[in-house]
Amino acid sequence: MGGEPAQVGTLLTAGAAEGALRADVLPDDVVSTLVGIFLATDDHEQAGRMLGLLVDGLRAGTSAKRGCGPGRSGFQT
Helix, strand or coil, rough: CCCCCHHHHHHHHHHHHHHCCCCCCCHHHHHHHHHHEEEEHHHHHHHHHHHHHHHHEECCCCCCCCCCCCCCCCCCC
């Protein structure tokens, strides 16, 4: 990968400044998630749904309080 995380970081920063996107998202996490989605399926419809989940999770007002994120070891049950 080249400058993708930096470019994604620019978009995340601008979106957070507008109040449209979460401020706690790391560019590398977004890029890794995108790569994972495209490696996980050849089904275009499924990839679209998965991308929708990612975009929804980036919106302001959502959070990583479900057991993941910095300092957390995994999913809560």
